[in-house]
Structure formats: structure tokens, C-alpha cells
Amino acid sequence: MIDGDGIIEYGSAAFRAEHWLVRFVGTDDGRTLLAVDHGRVDVIDMATGAVTTGPRVKAVTTHADVVAVAPADRPDTVTLLTLPELTPRAEFDAGGPVYRLAMSGGTIAALTAEPYTLALIVDGTTHRIDLPDEATCLALSPDGTLAAVGTNKGRTGNVLLVDVPTGTVRHTLTGPRAPVTAVAVSAAHDVVVAAAGPRVLGWTPSAKKPKATSLWVSPKDGASLAGITPSGRLIAYSWKGSTAAVDPSTGTVDWEIDSYGPVLVHGERVVSVRFGDCRELDPSTGAVRHTWTHRGYMTRLSAVGDTVVGSGRDSRPMLLRPGTTEVPELGDGHSRSVVAVSFDGDRFATTGEDNRVCVWQRGRPAPLFTATIDVPTVARYHGVALDGGTLFAGDRERLLRFTVGDPEPAARSERLDGNVVAAASLTDRGEVLVACSKGYRNGVFYRLDALTLEVRAQAKAPYVLGTIAYTPGSATFDLRWATGFRTYEIKGFAETGGCEHGGYRSRLYVTPDHTLLVTLDSREETATLRVLDIAARTELHDAITIPAVTGDACMSAAGLLTTGHADAVRLWDVRSGTLAGVLPLRTPAGWGAAVRWTPGETAVLVSHSSGGLQEVPASVIG
Structure with missing residues (x-):
């Protein structure tokens, strides 16, 4: 998407979460999905992928076309929002900080803390019931007239059964030998079930003194409840074991499946x-x-x-979707941090922590091509190289070659000695250069046939955390990382030079002519730049204090250190020690952001921890 500021956004916003633990909640309107991420609730239109940003919340639930939330700035209240625009509809005082919500029929139920209470909101009136113990879970019957609250008594738990119209506790159901983790009430009110530890228990609420009946025991780990079907069948499961269907009135297990x-x-x-x-x-x-x-x-x-x-x-x-075997994904592009970028003319390739490699046409928001790979869980560097219609990408200990347009690799290397952390296409040699990491400062260099990915040469390498910089026709390449670089011969892999900075927590950037070394020390509110003349081994000028830097910076071909900040990208003339320009940002650069110059240095590509990519034109330099 390109707006008036000239910034180009790559990929969809439908899954731009702040964290990978985002929770998606379906709604009953047939088209809307809620994304709950780090306390913020957003609305995703399933038909268009459009996103409506919602408020920060402490708790959220949905029923019909209504979303109930406890706003982060007013956690003692329950606010009702109407889908799909999240239009404010009503607000109620819950009487305490809300941490869990349920909604069914015409009832809104909220668990509040300090002290623990159950707040029931019916027809605009709130009833509060004091709870004897910490409440852990909450459920309403489908008609909203019966509420069940699971509690934690330390080594055991109870279930409180509450009559909603009168606001009275009908029963305190005992029997769990562990804190209660889930509860459910049948549509006919004839059974209440709870999960506690490895067991699922059931009670008949119509009895004068309901007794717990063991319905199912998880074969491996803690038991969970998926729910009760409208016909009255209980579906229970254990995360690492099995799924079972149980008749809750008799305890008969109808079936069980791994x-x-x-x-x-x-x-x-x-x-x-x-x-x-x-x-x-x-x-x-x-x-x-x-x-x-x-x-x-x-x-x-x-x-x-x-x-x-x-x-x-x-x-x-x-x-x-019913009747289909394909699993389409909502939106396109990356959904987690981009690890590596490779430019080739007006195209560029990216790999991300979401185990995807994408090829993009500059200026076009949707990727031209997407394939799946295996990126190590914690990866600061990853091997990817784009060469025309050919894409090389690391797949942990292998290198894959793709033809852009075909998601299946055209060639796959043998298992290499270590994870692929850097790659470069040696087009003029018909080869591809790869660096593999076996651990910090320990790895292997490889030259592979660019077509078959057969190994032509290899050598041990002491430094393999970084990126490969290669100029066509050159006899050498640079391996660059956060605190240094080394230059190697392509033939024989002999080391011919380099520089390393041993400063703790510093990041190092080298000017393209290898004459200046810039160290960047970041703190909470500010950062410090120091510029060293490599040949003279002396500082070029006094240290420069700049605003706090977020994410990974880069050095331009013209020798401008390019840093990301909460409000903008800044360009620093390290030779003179002055600010050369500012590129305003539409989205603040966060901790996982990285900045890279595009070919010709016409724009800066900013990658965010959410997987979002923004191309900021250099023409807007302030």
C-alpha cells in the first residue's frame, strides 16, 4: 500500500501481531475474526483481510455481533462493542479489575480480583457474588441462566454453580483433586463438567447434593474440555494424548482417538x-x-x-473450509521478524522466523512468490540469495535452489556441516557460496555448483556468523557480522584481512572502503557512536550521542550509518560526525526492526518484528 507519504508497505496487515502468541477468536457473524495480541484486540474481515484496530484490553469475549471487553485503562468496567467496526454500545461497572469474561444468552459474566468475585450483568443490572477462593475459569449455559466458576484451593478445587436470575450460589461442587482448569454447562442444565489435573468430572445439578463422577482420565497429561455438543456429548482431550467423546450422564466413553x-x-x-x-x-x-x-x-x-x-x-x-483439502492462509507476506534480505535489481528476497521465503517486486505489496523453509528458532543471520529467477535459501543444514514461481525446490544440497547462515550467488562463476555455522565462531565455507548444488570445495572457517558481501569479478568476499569482518579468497578460502571489535554489547559497522570502523553502543534512552580510523587506530572525532537506536542498523554505500528509532530512520555522516538526514516512519521501529538500503540507495527498507516491511523513500529526507 502506498499513501501520500510515499511509503510502500509489503505484505498483508491481517496478521501483523506484536507477538507470535496472538490468539484468534471467531465470531458468530460469519465474516469477522478477532486477533487478541498483548492485550490489544483487532478485528479482521475474513473476506477482504482488512484490519480494524481496537482498544487495549484485559479480557475479551464475543457473542452474536457483540464483543465484550475490559478496557486496559478502565479494567473495572465491561464495555460492549458492536461488530464489525467495534462501535461502542454500552458500558457497565464490574466493581473490580476484570480478568475473565463470558457471554451467552442475555448474560455477561465477569471474574474480578481483589477480592475474587463473580459479576453478573443482566438487563443492565450488575449482581456481584463473593467467591471463597481464586477463580480460575468461567462458563455460562447456552441460555445464559446458569454460571459455573472453577476455583483453585491450592491442591484441590471446587466448582461454584450460580443461578443467574437470582444471583445465588445453587451448589458448591466438590471432588476435584487439583485446581479446576476448565468448566462447561450442558444446554439442558442436566450436567456440569470440569477438568482438574488429568481428570474430567461431572455432576448432576438437579440432585439435592450432587456428587462428582469420574468421566474420563487423560492418558498422558492434563485434561482439557473442548465443549459439549448441542446433542449433549462431552468432548474432552489431552494436549499430547487423545481426544475422547463421553456421555456425561453415564460416564461411558463412546470413542477415543489419538x-x-x-x-x-x-x-x-x-x-x-x-x-x-x-x-x-x-x-x-x-x-x-x-x-x-x-x-x-x-x-x-x-x-x-x-x-x-x-x-x-x-x-x-x-x-x-469444508470439502477442501487445501489450507489457504489469511493474508500474505511474513508474520514474524525478517531474518535476511537479498536484493537483485527491482526484486528482493526475504526469509523470516515464520519459516517462509518470499520474493517481492519493489512497489508491489503482495509477494511474487512464497515457499516454506526451516529457519532455526533463534537466528540472527540466515542464508538467502536472489539471482534473477533463481533463489537460493538455507533450510537449516541444507541449501535449496528454487525457480521463482515454483514453491517446490528445484535442487537440494547434501547435508552440510552446520546451519546455513549466509549465501551469495557467484553468477560469473556458476557457483553459490555458503557459510555454515556449527556454533559461535566455528563453521565451514562451501562452494556449490549453482545448478546441481553439488559441493565443489569446502574449508573450515573460524567466523561464520554474518552475511556475505561479494562483487562480481572479485577474487575475494567479505564475511561481515555485528562486531567485525573478515576478507577471504574465493579460491582456497584463505584469509586476507579484516577487523574485529571486541567491545562488549557494541555493534560494529564498517564503511565500504574499509577505512572507518563505527561502534554503536545502545542504552535505554540514548546511544553512542564512536568512529575509529582503522589504519591509524585512532578515533576520528569525539563520541556522538544520539537518540536510542532500536533494532539493527546498516551502513550505506556512501558511508552513512543508517539507524532506526521510535519516530524515524536517521542518517549519520560518520566522517564528519553530523546528522545527514531523517526519514519519517509511519510505524515506529521496534526491538526486532532492521534497516537496509535498496539498490541505488533510493530508499530504506525497514523490517518490523511483526513481519511487516516498509520501503521509505530517501526523497523524503528532512
Whole structure:
């Protein structure tokens, strides 16, 4: 997207989370998905991918076309917002800091702390019930007239059953041998169930003194509740074990199936995850009705209409639609920090922590090409090189060659000795150069045939954390990292020079002519630049104090140190020690941001921890 400021945004905003632990919540309007991330709730239009930014909240729930939240700036209140624009509708005083919400029928239920209470809001009137112990979970019956609250008594727990119209505690249900982690109430009010430790227990609330009945015991770890179907079947599961259907009135286990991950009950539909497979099960028999297979592992399930929405480590919504085996994803581009960038003319390639490699056409918001790779979980550097229609990318201990347009690799190297952390295409030699890391300051260099990816030469390397800089026709290349660089011969990999700075916590940047060394020491509010004449080994001028730098800076071909800040990108003439220019930012640069100059230095590409990319034109220098 290009607005009046000339900034180009790459990729979709539909999953631009601040953190990969974003939680997606389906709504009942058939088109809207909520993204709850670090206390902020956003609305995603499933049809268009458009995002409406919502408020900071402490708790959120949804029912029909209404979203109930406890605003972060007013946690003692419950605010109702109408979808899809999150239009304010009503506000109620909960009487204490709200940390959990539920909504069903015409009832809003809220758990508040200090002290622990249950607030019930019906027809604009709030009833507060004092709770004897810490409340851990909350559920309402489908008609909103019966509430169940699970508690933590230390080594045990209880379930308080509350009559909503009168605001009275009908029963205190005992029996759990561990704190209660989930509760549910059947539509007919004939059973209340709870998960506590590895057990699922049930009670008959119509009894004068309801007694706990053991319904199911998890075979491996803690038990969880997916829910009770409208026909009254209880679906329970353990995250690393199995999914089971239980008759809650008799305790009979109708069926049990292996699973590994979350389970969703959506009406009479039961969806269970087993590693990369997401399976819809027959609620009566447990038979697999349909299977969706995805490259990643889903950690959360929700639903919008008939579409089941899964999300995983990279926080990207995955759409599981009835009758299809494909798993399209909502939006495109990266959903987590970009690790590496490779420019080639008006195209560039990126790899990210979301295990994706994308090829972009400058000025076009959507990627031309996307493929999946395996990027190490903690990776400051990663090997990627774009050469026309050919893309080289590291896949942990292998190098892959893609033809842009085909998501399946055209060639795959043998297993190399270490993770691929840097790559460069030696077009004039018909080879590709790779650096592999076996750990800090320990690794291997490789030259591979660019077509077959067969190894032509290799040598041990003491420094392999960094990026490879190569000029076509040159006999050498530079391996650059945060605190130094080394120059090596391409043939034989002999070291011919370099420089290293040993300063603790400093980052180092070298001017392209290798004459000046710039160290950057960042603190909370300011940062310090020091410029060293490499040949003379003396500081060129006094240290420069600048605003706090966020993320990774870079050096331009003209010798301008380019730094990201909360408000802008700044350009520093390190030779004179002066500010050369400022590029305003539309989105503040955060801790995971990185800045890189585009070819010809016409713009700065800013990558954000959310996976977002923005190209800021140098023509707007202030």
C-alpha cells in the first residue's frame, strides 16, 4: 500500500501481531475474526483481510455481533462493542479489575480480583457474588441462566454453580483433586463438567447434593474440555494424548482417538489436531470425516461460520473450509521478524522466523512468490540469495535452489556441516557460496555448483556468523557480522584481512572502503557512536550521542550509518560526525526492526518484528 507519504508497505496487515502468541477468536457473524495480541484486540474481515484496530484490553469475549471487553485503562468496567467496526454500545461497572469474561444468552459474566468475585450483568443490572477462593475459569449455559466458576484451593478445587436470575450460589461442587482448569454447562442444565489435573468430572445439578463422577482420565497429561455438543456429548482431550467423546450422564466413553494439539467443538462439529493434520471427526463414532494437512503445527482453533481457523507458531490464520483439502492462509507476506534480505535489481528476497521465503517486486505489496523453509528458532543471520529467477535459501543444514514461481525446490544440497547462515550467488562463476555455522565462531565455507548444488570445495572457517558481501569479478568476499569482518579468497578460502571489535554489547559497522570502523553502543534512552580510523587506530572525532537506536542498523554505500528509532530512520555522516538526514516512519521501529538500503540507495527498507516491511523513500529526507 502506498499513501501520500510515499511509503510502500509489503505484505498483508491481517496478521501483523506484536507477538507470535496472538490468539484468534471467531465470531458468530460469519465474516469477522478477532486477533487478541498483548492485550490489544483487532478485528479482521475474513473476506477482504482488512484490519480494524481496537482498544487495549484485559479480557475479551464475543457473542452474536457483540464483543465484550475490559478496557486496559478502565479494567473495572465491561464495555460492549458492536461488530464489525467495534462501535461502542454500552458500558457497565464490574466493581473490580476484570480478568475473565463470558457471554451467552442475555448474560455477561465477569471474574474480578481483589477480592475474587463473580459479576453478573443482566438487563443492565450488575449482581456481584463473593467467591471463597481464586477463580480460575468461567462458563455460562447456552441460555445464559446458569454460571459455573472453577476455583483453585491450592491442591484441590471446587466448582461454584450460580443461578443467574437470582444471583445465588445453587451448589458448591466438590471432588476435584487439583485446581479446576476448565468448566462447561450442558444446554439442558442436566450436567456440569470440569477438568482438574488429568481428570474430567461431572455432576448432576438437579440432585439435592450432587456428587462428582469420574468421566474420563487423560492418558498422558492434563485434561482439557473442548465443549459439549448441542446433542449433549462431552468432548474432552489431552494436549499430547487423545481426544475422547463421553456421555456425561453415564460416564461411558463412546470413542477415543489419538491426537496431539487443540480440539474444537463448533456446534455438532468436532475438529482435532494431530501434529500437521487437522481432522474433522464424526461426533458419534470418532471416525475421520475429513483431513486438512498443513506444513505447520496448529496450536489454536476457532471458527467463523463454517470455516475453522487455525493458528500456530507464526500466528498466521489458516483457513480450514469444508470439502477442501487445501489450507489457504489469511493474508500474505511474513508474520514474524525478517531474518535476511537479498536484493537483485527491482526484486528482493526475504526469509523470516515464520519459516517462509518470499520474493517481492519493489512497489508491489503482495509477494511474487512464497515457499516454506526451516529457519532455526533463534537466528540472527540466515542464508538467502536472489539471482534473477533463481533463489537460493538455507533450510537449516541444507541449501535449496528454487525457480521463482515454483514453491517446490528445484535442487537440494547434501547435508552440510552446520546451519546455513549466509549465501551469495557467484553468477560469473556458476557457483553459490555458503557459510555454515556449527556454533559461535566455528563453521565451514562451501562452494556449490549453482545448478546441481553439488559441493565443489569446502574449508573450515573460524567466523561464520554474518552475511556475505561479494562483487562480481572479485577474487575475494567479505564475511561481515555485528562486531567485525573478515576478507577471504574465493579460491582456497584463505584469509586476507579484516577487523574485529571486541567491545562488549557494541555493534560494529564498517564503511565500504574499509577505512572507518563505527561502534554503536545502545542504552535505554540514548546511544553512542564512536568512529575509529582503522589504519591509524585512532578515533576520528569525539563520541556522538544520539537518540536510542532500536533494532539493527546498516551502513550505506556512501558511508552513512543508517539507524532506526521510535519516530524515524536517521542518517549519520560518520566522517564528519553530523546528522545527514531523517526519514519519517509511519510505524515506529521496534526491538526486532532492521534497516537496509535498496539498490541505488533510493530508499530504506525497514523490517518490523511483526513481519511487516516498509520501503521509505530517501526523497523524503528532512
